[in-house]
Amino acid sequence: MAMTVQKPVTSADVARLAGVSQPTVSRALRGEPGVAAATIEKVRRAADALGYVLNETGRSLSTRRTNLVGIVVPELTNPFYPELIEPLRRELDGAGYRSVLIADPGESGFNVVRDLLNGSLAGVLLTTSPMGSNLPQVLKDRRIPYVLVNRVLDLVEADMCSTDNAAGARLAASLIVEIGHRRIAAVLGPGDASNARDRERGFREELAEHGIALPASRALHGPFSYESGHERAVQLLSSTRRPTSVFCANDVLAIGAYNAARSLGLRVPEDLTIVGFDDIAMASWDVFQLTTVRYELPTMAAESVRMLLARIEDPKRSHESLMIPTTLVKRATHGPPSTG
Amino acid sequence: MAMTVQKPVTSADVARLAGVSQPTVSRALRGEPGVAAATIEKVRRAADALGYVLNETGRSLSTRRTNLVGIVVPELTNPFYPELIEPLRRELDGAGYRSVLIADPGESGFNVVRDLLNGSLAGVLLTTSPMGSNLPQVLKDRRIPYVLVNRVLDLVEADMCSTDNAAGARLAASLIVEIGHRRIAAVLGPGDASNARDRERGFREELAEHGIALPASRALHGPFSYESGHERAVQLLSSTRRPTSVFCANDVLAIGAYNAARSLGLRVPEDLTIVGFDDIAMASWDVFQLTTVRYELPTMAAESVRMLLARIEDPKRSHESLMIPTTLVKRATHGPPSTG
DNA sequence: CTGAAAGCGCTTACAG
DNA sequence: CTGAAAGCGCTTACAG
Numbered sequence: 001m002a003m004t005v006q007k008p009v010t011s012a013d014v015a016r017l018a019g020v021s022q023p024t025v026s027r028a029l030r031g032e033p034g035v036a037a038a039t040i041e042k043v044r045r046a047a048d049a050l051g052y053v054l055n056e057t058g059r060s061l062s063t064r065r066t067n068l069v070g071i072v073v074p075e076l077t078n079p080f081y082p083e084l085i086e087p088l089r090r091e092l093d094g095a096g097y098r099s100v101l102i103a104d105p106g107e108s109g110f111n112v113v114r115d116l117l118n119g120s121l122a123g124v125l126l127t128t129s130p131m132g133s134n135l136p137q138v139l140k141d142r143r144i145p146y147v148l149v150n151r152v153l154d155l156v157e158a159d160m161c162s163t164d165n166a167a168g169a170r171l172a173a174s175l176i177v178e179i180g181h182r183r184i185a186a187v188l189g190p191g192d193a194s195n196a197r198d199r200e201r202g203f204r205e206e207l208a209e210h211g212i213a214l215p216a217s218r219a220l221h222g223p224f225s226y227e228s229g230h231e232r233a234v235q236l237l238s239s240t241r242r243p244t245s246v247f248c249a250n251d252v253l254a255i256g257a258y259n260a261a262r263s264l265g266l267r268v269p270e271d272l273t274i275v276g277f278d279d280i281a282m283a284s285w286d287v288f289q290l291t292t293v294r295y296e297l298p299t300m301a302a303e304s305v306r307m308l309l310a311r312i313e314d315p316k317r318s319h320e321s322l323m324i325p326t327t328l329v330k331r332a333t334h335g336p337p338s339t340g
Numbered sequence: 341m342a343m344t345v346q347k348p349v350t351s352a353d354v355a356r357l358a359g360v361s362q363p364t365v366s367r368a369l370r371g372e373p374g375v376a377a378a379t380i381e382k383v384r385r386a387a388d389a390l391g392y393v394l395n396e397t398g399r400s401l402s403t404r405r406t407n408l409v410g411i412v413v414p415e416l417t418n419p420f421y422p423e424l425i426e427p428l429r430r431e432l433d434g435a436g437y438r439s440v441l442i443a444d445p446g447e448s449g450f451n452v453v454r455d456l457l458n459g460s461l462a463g464v465l466l467t468t469s470p471m472g473s474n475l476p477q478v479l480k481d482r483r484i485p486y487v488l489v490n491r492v493l494d495l496v497e498a499d500m501c502s503t504d505n506a507a508g509a510r511l512a513a514s515l516i517v518e519i520g521h522r523r524i525a526a527v528l529g530p531g532d533a534s535n536a537r538d539r540e541r542g543f544r545e546e547l548a549e550h551g552i553a554l555p556a557s558r559a560l561h562g563p564f565s566y567e568s569g570h571e572r573a574v575q576l577l578s579s580t581r582r583p584t585s586v587f588c589a590n591d592v593l594a595i596g597a598y599n600a601a602r603s604l605g606l607r608v609p610e611d612l613t614i615v616g617f618d619d620i621a622m623a624s625w626d627v628f629q630l631t632t633v634r635y636e637l638p639t640m641a642a643e644s645v646r647m648l649l650a651r652i653e654d655p656k657r658s659h660e661s662l663m664i665p666t667t668l669v670k671r672a673t674h675g676p677p678s679t680g
Numbered sequence: 681c682t683g684a685a686a687g688c689g690c691t692t693a694c695a696g
Numbered sequence: 697c698t699g700a701a702a703g704c705g706c707t708t709a710c711a712g
Binding site: 360361362363364367374375376379398400401402403404459 | 698701704
Binding site: 020021022023024027034035036039058060061062063064119 | 681682683684685687688689690
């Protein structure tokens with residue numbers, strides 16, 4: 001049973017067996033119009049017989065097109081991201097594109113940029129771009145199609161698909177105020193993320209309209225992570241006059257805060273109201289029943305991919321900026337302040 | 341400000357500017373030995389001046405090598421998978437490879453197979469292969485390097501990196517029996533996953549050695565999902581003589597079961613002991629404090645990638661089969677059965 | 681309807 | 697140390 005190392009079958013091999021030229025194989029297999037039915041049949045047979053599979057690299061080099069889309073993401077272990085990435089990947093799959101995960105530039109931005117520019121990507125979805133990032137400008141200069149997903153940028157004209165973060169945060173503020181809270185705190189996102197900034201702004205504006213202040217001591221910033229939510233909440237809840245409610249700029253933070261409350265022996269919502277943002281799957285788990293601001297991630301994903309494909313199709317089309325609307329989901333983590 | 345659509349810069353452009361031949365540019369930039377220092381300098385300058393970035397597709401076609409590794413995964417929204425994918429991606433990144441997400445074949449296996457065989461991947465990591473899958477054999481026939489991650493297969497000789505599922509499940513069974521449980525149930529994984537099968541086997545064997553049976557009515561199978569864990573647990577806990585403990589074949593199932601217990605008003609561990617498997621991040625969250633079987637996912641990822649790279653390097657090397665050991669993590673979801 | 685030729689952007693023997 | 701040539705596997709005008 002000596003194994004002969006079989007070189008991959010090429011279209012030239014198929015041509016030889018079918019008794020036609022190599023370009024004819026290419027035409028027949030692609031279903032290009034104007035190929036004799038009999039030829040198509042011959043070629044198909046030969047291809048099947050040899051187990052031919054088109055070499056994507058050869059095709060890409062020739063057409064100067066690829067079927068790879070880069071998705072720039074941070075750590076996938078942050079539970080929010082899979083819920084965004086999964087529908088993005090599905091949409092791309094459906095459109096015949098493969099998804100390449102590209103690590104968030106962060107500090108080591110240089111390699112990433114090279115990966116993005118080396119011609120292997122048809123386009124890029126940016127899901128993390130901080131407000132100061134120069135990546136969008138670089139991509140623009142290189143004429144690489146991209147869409148900002150869940151982020152907004154003022155500096156560069158670009159396609160972007162986001163949600164109405166300010167309006168959503170106002171809904172949260174509104175609810176919290178309405179049920180009687182006055183000692184309100186917030187666990188906010190990173191200062192350089194547009195969605196974090198917009199959520200903070202909306203939340204503050206709505207509070208201000210009710211004449212309620214959000215002092216710096218009760219508005220803590222940090223990454224959108226479980227750990228950050230947990231730590232910031234512990235800090236807020238350990239103060240002498242602890243807040244009766246906390247708005248968290250996303251659900252991952254909120255769930256961190258929920259766990260922190262639990263670890264401190266506080267009941268939710270009796271001792272603390274928690275409101276999140278995103279409505280990720282675990283927000284509705286029995287143990288959390290998180291009251292939160294919802295928007296449709298699958299819709300955001302579908303629209304983002306649609307915009308990217310349109311841009312790939314027509315690089316000169318005018319830029320689009322889309323906002324997925326938000327709604328409030330009232331579950332079990334909000335209630336009137338305890339009269340403590 | 342008329343924008344001229346600039347065609348991407350090629351090595352030929354760099355050659356022209358530097359006043360050398362195109363192959364010399366290639367050699368200089370790759371740091372091939374035997375290029376004059378002065379030439380390297382000239383070429384570098386020209387490349388920088390033009391903003392040259394090597395075209396990966398051209399390189400791949402020429403070398404017949406790519407820097408893309410496919411990771412075959414199921415839905416990323418299953419919280420277990422990001423914890424496996426993230427370290428895999430990190431390891432691949434570190435080795436200079438990009439990660440392409442490829443949807444689990446499932447029923448629509450055909451497209452996937454084409455994607456895997458079209459020559460664009462240096463290798464493949466299979467994280468979901470069901471026991472009956474023919475994908476490994478197909479990859480083998482095509483000489484495409486691959487590693488089975490977190491799965492084991494008897495039919496095909498292949499590189500695989502798994503964990504000692506049977507031994508781990510025995511640890512769980514041991515603990516449950518030791519603290520006094522006799523009415524024991526199990527929420528098991530899918531029948532076609534090797535890790536599910538091995539965990540069930542180990543659990544049953546250890547129980548049998550203590551003379552304890554696991555009747556079919558208390559051993560329910562299903563996918564490794566939150567929903568499955570929730571539903572199966574509700575079913576088990578609604579029976580007249582409900583079990584006092586349940587072993588879940590992974591943490592996602594266990595957390596589903598935990599939530600189900602909560603929704604039924606049962607206390608954990610007072611009314612129900614729950615033991616999981618994997619020790620994913622959320623197992624240690626304050627609200628769960630899940631007792632579970634642990635193994636090092638980063639280690640599994642690192643070893644899997646090492647094996648894949650070695651296979652890419654030397655297709656003829658002998659196959660490796662590795663098992664990452666397990667340990668028991670005792671947290672707060674186990675306790676003696678209530679004397680009910 | 682189909683073939684011969686050229687080209688996509690690289691790398692790699694082969695000369696010199 | 698460097699250039700001319702060939703080739704990786706396709707697609708696409710161009711002829712006929």
